[in-house]
Amino acid sequence: MLKMDAIQMQLIREIADLHDVPEGAYNFRANGKAVGRQTTANIDITPKTEGSGIDIRIKDGTKNESVHIPVVLSESGLKETVYNDFYIGEDCDVLIVAGCGIDNCGQQDSEHDGIHRFYVGKNSKVRYVEKHYGSGDGNGKRILNPVTEVYMEEGSSMEMEMAQIKGVDSTERSTIAELKKDAKLVVRERLMTHGSQTAVSTYKVSLNEDGSSADVVSRSVARDTSYQKFDACIIGNAACSGHTECDSIIMDKGRILALPALEANSVDAALVHEAAIGKIAGEQLIKLMTLGLTEAEAEEQIINGFLK
């Protein structure tokens, strides 16, 4: 049984769609302390002996298993940096669900900086889902600065789905990945900022060996006076293929800086980037209004669909 209060459980629902403890391995962290942990025959979770965080070790050949490691903060003024290292063996097929929810009703800033490192073994397949969410009406800010590092062995693949839809005042996200032969990385990032929030997302993906590929796509919406910066660089060092795309809707007085970048250090690197920023098209609003929606409802539908 988890030792969590109603607010913490609400945050867990938002970030991990969980109503109770999940099946498989998990580690729940609330206000800086582990409040529930379960390991399985194939997945071991151990706290780090030095510093804060956990090591997750997944045995070779582990298939159709999952690890949930949600973090919630509901105490105003709490700041923490947590190191989580994932060692995924060879020939695995696993789902990893992370995410952080902050509820800040106080005056002081709350901050969680999660440093996640993934070592993905040969021919393993990983699906990683991470959601960030903030709530609470205090003046204290909700700050999340995640760092993700991915090291992929030959033939491995990783699909990362990262979403931050509401309530995080400031975020600086940094993701680096290094891929070996035939490794494949797919990133789908969804971001919405509102109020005076700022969000910076930086990617540096190195395709180091032949046959490696990366597809990094960000969809974002900037509302009110919020600011976003998307800075994604794919580096092709071998016969590889890379694609990066940033597609944004800008509203109100929002601001967006999109910097998709490519660096080819091999004549056989095939790299493509795309970026588009624009407001919601008037014809889209009109079409949905002819179906009976108000202008505000039409806007919500368009944004929800875009960020789905």
Added chain:
Amino acid sequence: MLELKNVSFDAQSGGEKVEIVRDISLTIPDNRFIVITGPNGGGKSTLAKLIAGIEKNTAGSIVWNGTDITGMSITERAKLGIGFAFQQPVRFKGLTVLDLLRIAAGKPIKIDKACEYLSEVGLCAKDYINREVNASLSGGELKRIEIATVIARDVKLALFDEPEAGIDLWSFNNLIRIFENMQGEDKQRTIVVISHQERILNIADEIIVLADGKVIKQGSREEILPDIIGTKYAAGACYKLTEGEKNNA
């Protein structure tokens, strides 16, 4: 019943006033199939948009079933049962065909119901239901989905702006069958179609000919059709070609 009373619409072009719709007064009775035809630039699309509230008339009033809707928004008119199928439908990144049909229906509908609407417009439902309404769809596919969104709504007045354009590979018979199904005896609907196509004119209860922003003819199919067949107001593809040759000569 839809009544247009002295409706005008002026646009501004290069600082000058351009009269697009000029003092039109019309009555469209209930449960009729009306085709509005006439040369390009004659004000047909604008007239349909004025009825749906997409453009606002600069003079006159529009009355729908006794209620003056002149000052009403697009949304309010939609809620009164006025539907509109665009000539060039818009695309939505992220929204799926199912999302759009659910919005159109105005209530949570089951997938099999949504599939019925797609089958109605000749699309294989399982191939389309979860597709995004984005640039991956062809113009013709988009056009059929557009028509499906109007079928999914329980409208009392359906306006179709050149529904046949872009769906050449799909037989006209299907389009005509859609109109017939929509109107079916118990459905009590008025359908207004903007079209040049003789085959659509052929099934009209009533034809309105619009040119230079004015109604120049209005009456039953029997009265109007013989006058306009083979003229620039109603043209088949072959006629257009021969007419084009004459003009070029």
